[in-house]
Amino acid sequence: MPNFKKIADKWQKEWDKKKVFQTKPSKKKKFYCLEMFPYPTAKLHMGHVRNYSIGDAIARYKRMQGFNVLYPMGYDSFGIPAENAAIKSGADPKKWTESNIVQIKQQQKQLGLSYDWDREIATHTEEYYKFNQLFFREMFKKGLAYRKHSPINFCSKCQTVLANEQVENEKCWRCGTDVEQKHLEQWFLRITEYADQLLEDISKLEDWPEKVKTMQKNWIGRSYGTEIFFKIKDSDKIISTFTTRPDTIYGLTYLVFAPEHPLVLELVKGTKYEKETKEFIKQVKRESVIDRMDESKPKKGMFIGKYFTNPVNNEELPIWIANYALANYGTGAVMAVPTHDQRDFEFAKKYNLPLKVVITSRDYTLDPQKMARAYTDEGVMINSGDFDGEDNKDAINSISDFLEKKGWGKRTVNYKLRDWLISRQRYWGTPIPIIYCDNCGPVLVPKKDLPISLPKNPKITGQGNPLDKIPSFINTKCPKCKGKAKRETDTMDTFFDSSWYFLRYCSPKNNKQPFSKTEANYWLPVDQYIGGIEHAILHLLYARFFTKTLRDLKYIDIDEPFKKLLTQGMVLKDGIKMSKSYGNVVDPGNIIEEYGPDTARLYMLFVALPEKELEWNDKGVEGCFRFLKRLYSLTEIPKSKNNIKDSYIVSKTHSLIKKTTELFDKYHFSIAISIMMEYTSTLIKNKQNISTKIYKESLNNLCLLLSPFAPHVTEEIWNKLGNKKLISTENWPKYNKQKINPEFEAAEQIVLQATRDITSIKALIKTKSKTATIIISEEWKYSLFKKIQKRITTTRNIGEIIGAIMDKKHPKEIPKIVQSILKDPTKLPETILDQKIELKTLKNSKEELEKETDLNIEIIIAEKSNEQKAKTATPHKPAILLQ
RNA sequence: GCGGGGAUGCCGGAGUGGUCAAACGGGGCAGGCUUAGGACCUGUUAGCUUAGUGCUUACCGGGGUUCGAAUCCUCGUCCCCGCACCA
Numbered sequence: 001m002p003n004f005k006k007i008a009d010k011w012q013k014e015w016d017k018k019k020v021f022q023t024k025p026s027k028k029k030k031f032y033c034l035e036m037f038p039y040p041t042a043k044l045h046m047g048h049v050r051n052y053s054i055g056d057a058i059a060r061y062k063r064m065q066g067f068n069v070l071y072p073m074g075y076d077s078f079g080i081p082a083e084n085a086a087i088k089s090g091a092d093p094k095k096w097t098e099s100n101i102v103q104i105k106q107q108q109k110q111l112g113l114s115y116d117w118d119r120e121i122a123t124h125t126e127e128y129y130k131f132n133q134l135f136f137r138e139m140f141k142k143g144l145a146y147r148k149h150s151p152i153n154f155c156s157k158c159q160t161v162l163a164n165e166q167v168e169n170e171k172c173w174r175c176g177t178d179v180e181q182k183h184l185e186q187w188f189l190r191i192t193e194y195a196d197q198l199l200e201d202i203s204k205l206e207d208w209p210e211k212v213k214t215m216q217k218n219w220i221g222r223s224y225g226t227e228i229f230f231k232i233k234d235s236d237k238i239i240s241t242f243t244t245r246p247d248t249i250y251g252l253t254y255l256v257f258a259p260e261h262p263l264v265l266e267l268v269k270g271t272k273y274e275k276e277t278k279e280f281i282k283q284v285k286r287e288s289v290i291d292r293m294d295e296s297k298p299k300k301g302m303f304i305g306k307y308f309t310n311p312v313n314n315e316e317l318p319i320w321i322a323n324y325a326l327a328n329y330g331t332g333a334v335m336a337v338p339t340h341d342q343r344d345f346e347f348a349k350k351y352n353l354p355l356k357v358v359i360t361s362r363d364y365t366l367d368p369q370k371m372a373r374a375y376t377d378e379g380v381m382i383n384s385g386d387f388d389g390e391d392n393k394d395a396i397n398s399i400s401d402f403l404e405k406k407g408w409g410k411r412t413v414n415y416k417l418r419d420w421l422i423s424r425q426r427y428w429g430t431p432i433p434i435i436y437c438d439n440c441g442p443v444l445v446p447k448k449d450l451p452i453s454l455p456k457n458p459k460i461t462g463q464g465n466p467l468d469k470i471p472s473f474i475n476t477k478c479p480k481c482k483g484k485a486k487r488e489t490d491t492m493d494t495f496f497d498s499s500w501y502f503l504r505y506c507s508p509k510n511n512k513q514p515f516s517k518t519e520a521n522y523w524l525p526v527d528q529y530i531g532g533i534e535h536a537i538l539h540l541l542y543a544r545f546f547t548k549t550l551r552d553l554k555y556i557d558i559d560e561p562f563k564k565l566l567t568q569g570m571v572l573k574d575g576i577k578m579s580k581s582y583g584n585v586v587d588p589g590n591i592i593e594e595y596g597p598d599t600a601r602l603y604m605l606f607v608a609l610p611e612k613e614l615e616w617n618d619k620g621v622e623g624c625f626r627f628l629k630r631l632y633s634l635t636e637i638p639k640s641k642n643n644i645k646d647s648y649i650v651s652k653t654h655s656l657i658k659k660t661t662e663l664f665d666k667y668h669f670s671i672a673i674s675i676m677m678e679y680t681s682t683l684i685k686n687k688q689n690i691s692t693k694i695y696k697e698s699l700n701n702l703c704l705l706l707s708p709f710a711p712h713v714t715e716e717i718w719n720k721l722g723n724k725k726l727i728s729t730e731n732w733p734k735y736n737k738q739k740i741n742p743e744f745e746a747a748e749q750i751v752l753q754a755t756r757d758i759t760s761i762k763a764l765i766k767t768k769s770k771t772a773t774i775i776i777s778e779e780w781k782y783s784l785f786k787k788i789q790k791r792i793t794t795t796r797n798i799g800e801i802i803g804a805i806m807d808k809k810h811p812k813e814i815p816k817i818v819q820s821i822l823k824d825p826t827k828l829p830e831t832i833l834d835q836k837i838e839l840k841t842l843k844n845s846k847e848e849l850e851k852e853t854d855l856n857i858e859i860i861i862a863e864k865s866n867e868q869k870a871k872t873a874t875p876h877k878p879a880i881l882l883q
Numbered sequence: 884g885c886g887g888g889g890a891u892g893c894c895g896g897a898g899u900g901g902u903c904a905a906a907c908g909g910g911g912c913a914g915g916c917u918u919a920g921g922a923c924c925u926g927u928u929a930g931c932u933u934a935g936u937g938c939u940u941a942c943c944g945g946g947g948u949u950c951g952a953a954u955c956c957u958c959g960u961c962c963c964c965g966c967a968c969c970a
Contacts, residue, residue: 001922211887211965218886218966225970243970256970299968324968334970342884343968416969536965606908607895613963615895623908626923633923671897674907 002632004596008712012112020728021114023070025522031067032523033059034502034562036531036539040075040100040122044107046571046578046604047532049588050614053604053709054568054669055530056113060708061664063114064732070523071114072505074121075101078129079494080158083428086460093428093460097124107589111597112711114728119508123497128504129430130451131514132496135546136433138553140444144190145422147442151260151327152421154182159464160425161186181285187432187490188419191545195220195415197559198544207564209611212536219537221416226400228335228409230255233307233316237263242330242414246403247395248337250384251358252310253348256301256320256334258327259284264304267319273305277321284323299324299347311408312385322347330414338374339366345374358383359392420542422493427458427466429491437478437485446479452487465489498539499546502526502561520556529562530610536567566667569613578616586616598710599625605669605709627677628713631706634683634699635720643691650739652682653698657735660705669709676706696721704733 015021035055038048059071082093101122108115121128139145153162155172162172167179191198199220202213225244232239239255257264259281268277280302301322308319324343325334338348339357348355355368359379366375381390387399403409423432431452433445445452455473458466467473467489478485506519540562547561570577573584591600603624608614656679663672683690683698690698700721703714707727718727 209887214886215965221966221969223969241970245970322968324970326969329969331970336970341970343970346968414969533964609897612896617895617909619909620895627908629923668897670908671906674897677907 007716008597011712011715022116026068028068031062032070032526033528034526037074042100042103050604053601054610057708072119073115077122077124078429087462121508132430133433149185153179187423191420195417215536226409227412230308240331241333241335246399247392248340251337251356253354254318254336256322256325258325258332259321260327261332342374423490425465432488434488435485440480495542499542526562528564530566533567571614573616595625598713606673638687641688645686645689646694654735654739657733701733
């Protein structure tokens, strides 16, 4: 039995030695194949293996097709786990990270992935993060990076601030701890500046999954509406509200502030409502953290003793605060129209606030007393002054015009997207290049002083930011006034690092620039990006934002970084995600050790399509292993007895190449593998009836086609067959259409179908060949003809023939001749019973169909004495002599 | 609630108008090889069956389009995923 592990080691060394996967820009057409780089843990998990199996298959395929392929690997090596390890075991984050990199890289190498290892990068290295600092500088100068005092999400366990995107159901995305609200000064990137571009350019991402695009659209959440201003009674304050439904302005019956709205406390100050309001705010804040999961959370609110005026009708209405108004969306205040908004409706019902209908259905009248829910459909305006009778859709516009003219409102656009909070109170990240001076305020570190290196030997205790405890790092001079100053101790969110790493791969060793523009322009955009769906929003949005920013800073000339995106499905076991916490992890290292890397990779691609979930099954791995063994057994070249199957095999080979190529282009790897399995079986079964020359040729082609999936075994077989070049540097085989014999294809079908149906004839009609000869064993003669006769005489099956010969372009034009057959179906059976299906009736009478049907099909009944047939035909299947 | 994706044989999972009782793999069953097991190989695996490759039933359910539907349309049921009080 071949030792696949040894074979793999051997070829991996060979590839390394000959540097076969190193690339540089050339005149050839490029293809940039990229996998999401991993956080360096000590061991690979199946998700990684799946990701890389897909990526490497694509990279190798494209390389074989003559593309200049950039296929790099690196490590997203800053981040919390290193720091947690330091807290837990006192490890130095740098040493810990780097030893992980060594280990994970070794495992990646064992898989035989065709990376250009000369381009390896790691984000925790100074050579990398110094450019983070450079970009930060540039963004700061452009006003894209700024500092803001703001309520932020804080995780008490991780002792750090979290971005909105890192808060899941009010819990920390990483550790699940309830998130607290704090007010701190933080650094932000002005991603909202690019909200429109990020949204509109989604339409350019033709090869992205619909799902991811929708998620991004929802996240950006642009909505057009109108900001309306209201005067508060007995105050000089103005309330501003945002609405997408200005048409409902006459139905306004109260107004709601988010409890956190800064104006609230100001308004109640010194009134009898002050105490109660404060209590309410406290309560809401606490609740919003605890019960956020509860969907049916009841709406709660209170009147704060103030009134405002609706400018359109001078009505005086009450001001409330309520938990359903969100501080961070729109203006933090809502104009409530209970009749036409479900949330307002529920709230008004609960607190007995008045209802006023201003839009009514054309079919029936709405009675506010009897309404069970808000009316949110289209309708006609009523109770709305001059706008009565208008269609409410038109009124959205006309009322906005009216409000703008009067100065009571203005059209605006609102986004759900918030600016990106990048400060982290952590050690293991890129130091933000800012110095705080008592005289000059926050000052950017001059370019010549970069990089700001992370100090060594931090004391990591898990309490607060370790950088705060290193005086030699903190204390410095102000670059402007040279006075005493302190460094910023916050570090950057690691998503900053991963937002441009794909650019760094273009010039990983460039010490002066983050990347060379020429090289980036050659390689970018990434042609195929592969990774998990979990990055659908965060990473992919940030990377798109960076690309646009860097374009505006003249670093690159592209708008979008990733042309095609493939989001791989999860790896499951026993129906649930394979994960440590469920204790259902299968270690890829063991699989590789036992079966070799090719089996592991092949299995990953065979068992499910890339986007789909993959249910792990040990037996399935065995199946792939057996297939590779069977394939390997083909290296024992058989003594050929004759060559009667040569032309059949040649035809099958070319058809295999054709199909595999098509399937590869669609990334339907599992089907490609299944047809190769089938082909392998055919080759094994027929090996004694194929000439040695054709046998070798077939095996060579099979290896070429399989090499992107199982590079080591195929390299070995390729070598054993006497090929001098490495299969990894070979070209993808081309098929010759002429050699694909449709007769065989059709005949094969007929064998498979045992000529049991008139559909067999149909298959032959579809082929454009002249003749197809099928030899059927004696046993089949009687039943065959009986069956055909029966089928052909039923109108239902005549219909099948009509359909088959009809050009789909003219579905309604049934040729005359076919109609005549319909009238007299007995015409066909006669020719069949004559043992020759010539379909002449069809052919002669319909000129246009000639090309389609121009063939003679001979069904020859093999006599018992007939040589080969007796041996090859089984009692149950008709044999075909394929010549 | 909004949005995205699904439902195929014992299982995983292909297949998107006729070549479909449905690829490929796994599992089961029978047989070969073998002292036996393993490995490997062959056949078989919806039901009925007078055994004729005959009949019936089949790709979540109902309805429709078509000569013809797993595939297209429509209504419904169920499942998964994402976002979620977004004004």
